[in-house]
Amino acid sequence: MAFQTPTEQYSGKIREVTIGTGDSKVVTGGQNTLNFYNFEGTMPHRPLIAMEVYDTEPVEWAAALKDTLGDVWGDPVAWAKKCQDEFGADMICLQLASTDPNGADKSADEAAETVKAVLGAISIPLIVYGSGNADKDSEVLKKVAEVAQGQNTVIGTAVEDNYKSVAAAAMGFNQIVAGETPIDVNMAKQLNILMTNLGLPAEQILIDPAVGALGYGLEYAYSVIERDRLAALQQNDAMMQMPIIANMGREVWKTKEAKISQEEAPEWGDPTRRGILWETITAVSLLTAGTDILIMRHPESVKLVKKTLTEFGLN
Amino acid sequence: MALTGLDIYKQLPKTNCGECGVPTCLAFAMKLAAGGASLDACPHVTEEAKNALSAASAPPMRGVTIGTGDFAVKVGEELVLFRHEKTFFNAPGFALLVDDMMDEGEAVAKVEALKATKWERVGQALKANLVAVKNTSGDAAKFAGLVTKVQAATDMPLILMADSAESMEKALEVAGASKPLIYAATEGNADAFAELAKKHSAPLAVKAGSLDALGELTTKLDAAGVKDLVLDPGTRTLKETFENLVYLRRAALKKKLRPYGYPTITIPAEETDDDMMEAIHAAVYVMKYGGLIIMRDLSPEKAYPLFVLRQNIYTDPQRPMQVEQGFYPINSPDENSPVMVTTNFSLTYFIVSSEVEGSKQPAWLGVVDVEGLSVLTAWAAGKFVPERIAAFVKKSGIEEKVKHREVVIPGYVAQLSGELEDELGDWKVTVGPREASDISTFLKSYQTVNA
Numbered sequence: 001m002a003f004q005t006p007t008e009q010y011s012g013k014i015r016e017v018t019i020g021t022g023d024s025k026v027v028t029g030g031q032n033t034l035n036f037y038n039f040e041g042t043m044p045h046r047p048l049i050a051m052e053v054y055d056t057e058p059v060e061w062a063a064a065l066k067d068t069l070g071d072v073w074g075d076p077v078a079w080a081k082k083c084q085d086e087f088g089a090d091m092i093c094l095q096l097a098s099t100d101p102n103g104a105d106k107s108a109d110e111a112a113e114t115v116k117a118v119l120g121a122i123s124i125p126l127i128v129y130g131s132g133n134a135d136k137d138s139e140v141l142k143k144v145a146e147v148a149q150g151q152n153t154v155i156g157t158a159v160e161d162n163y164k165s166v167a168a169a170a171m172g173f174n175q176i177v178a179g180e181t182p183i184d185v186n187m188a189k190q191l192n193i194l195m196t197n198l199g200l201p202a203e204q205i206l207i208d209p210a211v212g213a214l215g216y217g218l219e220y221a222y223s224v225i226e227r228d229r230l231a232a233l234q235q236n237d238a239m240m241q242m243p244i245i246a247n248m249g250r251e252v253w254k255t256k257e258a259k260i261s262q263e264e265a266p267e268w269g270d271p272t273r274r275g276i277l278w279e280t281i282t283a284v285s286l287l288t289a290g291t292d293i294l295i296m297r298h299p300e301s302v303k304l305v306k307k308t309l310t311e312f313g314l315n
Numbered sequence: 316m317a318l319t320g321l322d323i324y325k326q327l328p329k330t331n332c333g334e335c336g337v338p339t340c341l342a343f344a345m346k347l348a349a350g351g352a353s354l355d356a357c358p359h360v361t362e363e364a365k366n367a368l369s370a371a372s373a374p375p376m377r378g379v380t381i382g383t384g385d386f387a388v389k390v391g392e393e394l395v396l397f398r399h400e401k402t403f404f405n406a407p408g409f410a411l412l413v414d415d416m417m418d419e420g421e422a423v424a425k426v427e428a429l430k431a432t433k434w435e436r437v438g439q440a441l442k443a444n445l446v447a448v449k450n451t452s453g454d455a456a457k458f459a460g461l462v463t464k465v466q467a468a469t470d471m472p473l474i475l476m477a478d479s480a481e482s483m484e485k486a487l488e489v490a491g492a493s494k495p496l497i498y499a500a501t502e503g504n505a506d507a508f509a510e511l512a513k514k515h516s517a518p519l520a521v522k523a524g525s526l527d528a529l530g531e532l533t534t535k536l537d538a539a540g541v542k543d544l545v546l547d548p549g550t551r552t553l554k555e556t557f558e559n560l561v562y563l564r565r566a567a568l569k570k571k572l573r574p575y576g577y578p579t580i581t582i583p584a585e586e587t588d589d590d591m592m593e594a595i596h597a598a599v600y601v602m603k604y605g606g607l608i609i610m611r612d613l614s615p616e617k618a619y620p621l622f623v624l625r626q627n628i629y630t631d632p633q634r635p636m637q638v639e640q641g642f643y644p645i646n647s648p649d650e651n652s653p654v655m656v657t658t659n660f661s662l663t664y665f666i667v668s669s670e671v672e673g674s675k676q677p678a679w680l681g682v683v684d685v686e687g688l689s690v691l692t693a694w695a696a697g698k699f700v701p702e703r704i705a706a707f708v709k710k711s712g713i714e715e716k717v718k719h720r721e722v723v724i725p726g727y728v729a730q731l732s733g734e735l736e737d738e739l740g741d742w743k744v745t746v747g748p749r750e751a752s753d754i755s756t757f758l759k760s761y762q763t764v765n766a
């Protein structure tokens with residue numbers, strides 16, 4: 001009895017989204033199969049890794065991060081360049097944490113200056129995330145979209161409370177929007193519908209499903225992303241076919257498992273390898289579920305994820 | 316394959332005698348289909364019908380148990396390709412690999428260290444499950460010697476890995492009684508290994524060069540009377556193993572192909588020399604679709620994230636994980652430390668407790684049993700309510716642990732504060748932040764009054 005290989009073909013396909021311009025642009029999406037199922041479909045572009053850069057000096061970050069990033073943090077331009085030149089980042093994700101009204105509350109203009117400086121220093125595409133405060137983000141991202149005009153960057157996140165202004169800024173200055181909804185298939189779809197109804201082209205939208213880290217709700221993110229993907233591929237749902245972006249680095253590195261020292265938790269083994277694996281396993285899980293763009297923090301984790309992609313035949 | 320009530324009804328006597336405890340055969344069939352009854356309850360069912368029903372109702376993927384007693388590991392019996400369709404049932408067993416070319420003392424020490432590779436998380440034990448002993452030397456006596464030592468050093472079930480029937484026979488003389496997994500029957504040794512498996516009633520792994528050949532071998536072994544099989548697709552790269560695991564799971568569940576209706580075994584230890592990549596291969600097989608996972612290195616910093624991943628992926632999506640009700644001390648609190656309450660949804664607990672920990676402020680975190688719902692959901696469902704919170708605080712013994720009488724509730728249920736104060740009598744209720752991320756800021760400025 002010859003084994004009939006039980007392959008599956010899907011009717012749907014993930015939309016291709018181009019980020020950046022000219023020689024340095026990258027393309028994500030385009031696959032007509034689940035991630036890593038390239039044995040039965042095509043995955044024309046491998047998943048991408050954006051490395052995080054903060055516009056403020058990190059406090060209380062894990063020793064494993066300080067060892068490798070400590071020399072550049074506090075200087076977003078140097079940090080971004082290091083990620084590009086030394087760590088092989090596909091993109092930079094600038095996190096404008098300093099604009100948080102409950103924190104340093106830096107102005108939109110100040111944030112825009114940082115964006116300009118980083119853009120001037122790197123040749124890879126840029127993603128800019130606000131502080132997560134919906135009101136402030138709509139103000140900040142508008143300014144960011146303006147100063148990044150012509151760069152085809154990703155701005156985010158657009159949420160239920162600010163998507164109109166964020167989408168308008170993206171349309172006005174030709175940027176891409178990461179739309180964020182709290183781990184829910186229907187809400188993700190709804191936000192995509194609302195933004196496209198405003199006139200934002202579907203090719204300028206990414207889905208950010210607000211993922212949790214390993215041990216902190218990863219299973220919810222995992223299943224929601226799988227369901228997003230099956231809706232896109234099996235049901236050919238056009239409003240679910242946007243590539244998925246996971247803002248996961250910060251979720252991983254705030255867990256105690258990723259940052260606690262050996263003295264405090266000897267039973268958990270070597271803290272550096274533990275933190276790196278906590279991030280890498282979170283990343284690989286999100287990729288397996290269907291993520292296209294990972295926002296990551298530790299260069300060793302980035303290296304391991306790239307190695308994993310290579311082993312899957314995705315270069 | 317799940318049978319419908321009607322499928323079952325067709326096989327019943329249709330006399331409606333009622334001896335099964337329900338009035339009609341149809342009602343009994345419905346109950347059976349829903350898993351609420353056993354066919355044995357009907358004294359009149361024919362042998363023929365019994366066979367037909369049990370064959371048709373056998374799970375599409377067989378469950379296989381390795382080992383005996385408390386440490387036995389059961390894998391297989393999975394019903395879905397994606398966990399959201401129902402749930403994944405039997406979490407993969409992690410095995411540590413030692414071989415007979417290693418220094419014997421070192422091998423035994425490695426096995427003994429595994430006893431400490433164990434943690435508790437959300438009331439569940441996270442631990443390694445098996446020890447794999449490999450006959451790399453090809454020497455039967457040497458192999459049996461190591462198996463003897465390993466068996467003495469651990470209570471975990473064993474996976475015996477040898478190519479020659481002679482080595483396997485010797486090892487089984489030592490360990491056969493505790494139902495180890497015999498690894499592996501191949502085209503070359505299948506007859507001899509089948510005899511050994513039957514003799515010791517032990518489960519048997521099957522390894523072949525292609526899925527075609529694998530199906531032929533399992534068919535042959537099944538016909539020879541060996542029923543408890545585990546499949547090794549034989550590939551040793553991440554890409555190919557992943558592909559084969561997907562095909563095998565589909566063949567078993569979607570195509571209902573009996574020759575492939577068994578759990579799988581994966582061996583990251585043989586797929587890479589890089590210890591970090593070994594963990595990543597294992598992670599991929601936890602998600603898709605490894606039954607057993609053999610690792611050469613299970614140091615805690617690798618094992619812990621992998622076991623947490625396994626717990627996450629094998630959590631029933633319909634039944635959120637719950638934390639046991641009670642007060643949890645965080646950062647060594649004393650009699651003046653703040654008292655906070657939240658719900659027993661594991662995710663809520665983890666996020667809140669990690670924020671409190673991160674704040675470096677001591678606190679007593681009270682977890683109220685609301686059947687595993689988050690704060691807002693539990694409040695909406697009428698479970699996170701003043702009576703229940705008050706009863707918990709009063710009975711928890713926290714009044715002996717702190718001098719003050721002040722409790723912090725989540726900001727999302729601020730509206731409960733008045734009624735909760737009435738219920739609690741001498742306690743004052745303070746409304747905390749809505750979002751967990753603001754807990755640190757809150758605690759740093761918060762002081763209990765009597766402190």
Ligand code: SF4
Pocket residue numbers: 327328329330331332333334335336337338339340341343356357358359360
């Ligand atoms: S005992 Fe058997 S025959 Fe009698 S009602 Fe129940 S199912 Fe029908």
